[in-house]
Amino acid sequence: MENLRFIDDFSLIDSSHYQSGYPPGSIQDWPAHSADLHIQVLDKDQVMAHASLWWKQAPTLPGDRLGVIGHFGAATDASAGALLTGCCAQLRQQGCTRAVGPMDSNTWRRYRLVTDFGSEPPFFMEPWNPPSWPGFFEAANFQPLSNYYSALVLDLDQADPRLSSTEERMENQGVTIRQIRQSDFEDDLKRIYAVSIVSFQHNHLYAELSEADFLALYLPYRERIYPQLVLLAEHQGQPVGFVFGIPDYAQALRGQKIDTVIGKTLAKLPARIYNGLGLVLTQRLHRHARDLGFTRLIHALQHEDNSARKLTEFYGSPMRRYTLYSKAL
Secondary structure, rough: OOOEEEOHHHHHHHHHHEEOOOOOHHHHHHHHOOOOOOEEEOOEEEEEEEEEEEEEOOOOOOOOOOEEEEEEEOOOOOHHHHHHHHHHHHHHHHHOOOOOOOOOOOOOOOEEEEEEOOOOOOEEEEEOOOHHHHHHHHHOOOOEEEEEEEEEEEEOOOOOHHHHHHHHHHOOOOOOEEEEHHHHHHHHHHHHHHHHHHHOOOHHHHHHHEEEEEEHHHHHHOOOHHHHHEEEEEEEOOOEEEEEEEEEEHHHHOOOOOOOEEEEEEEEOOOOHOOOOHHHHHHHHHHHHHHHOOEEEEEEEOOOOOOHHHHHHHOEEEEEEEEEEEEEE
């Protein structure tokens, strides 16, 4: 049962043999993630557990050299234990002092595990996993490294009392807010990227992502966005903030009416002049979602120490919690 296979050529991976729960449609994206090694736990010709490893290009954490475990999936306790033991041994051999996971290369891609599922079904673009997976990591002596949550907003008419004065200050400073232009979608994505790499550079486990890779992540959503839900703030012709919202298409897959918007990303430049811009962008997103006929909005995947936490908690309440794990090697 604990037969390990090591693969460094991702073109050799046959997704039909995977029995371990990772979203099958995502396996085709693995070669683009530039992992250093893929490990499988085999039972005859069936893959019962699997993960990819990154150590050459991994996020940084003060005091440690990180190795990343991603593309994780496991069907049983035994296969998960064998897999995580093998992953840690490989990362230790490569000089890593701490393993972190699950994370598909970096925080720009799929990472974390759902650890408190709540009562709401999964939303569009949300990482999802069987309830057993957190226990697999904990049984292998992984500990929580960071925690996250998503919050559900049920009243899109609610307004922060600071909004009026903050909007007036932004307007007086010459900050303007417009919706993304589908006719210039790629160019506007580049403007969003320019804000992202500055706004996120001090985030926990930040790793650089090229503009080309960023575009590859978001260009596929061109036909699925509502321009009114992707807002770009500009000052003197330069991008200074944005909010990215998208309808919850997972509702349609369940045969439901889409009544929910996902507030996926909110960012602004750190200069003091832009203090409060996040509030203005969030409120505009709520207004536009309401005007389009949506009745609910999810502030998605917030780090528990995120500076926007108070803003999120004002509008909604946590509906789901997630954990990223690590283990000293």
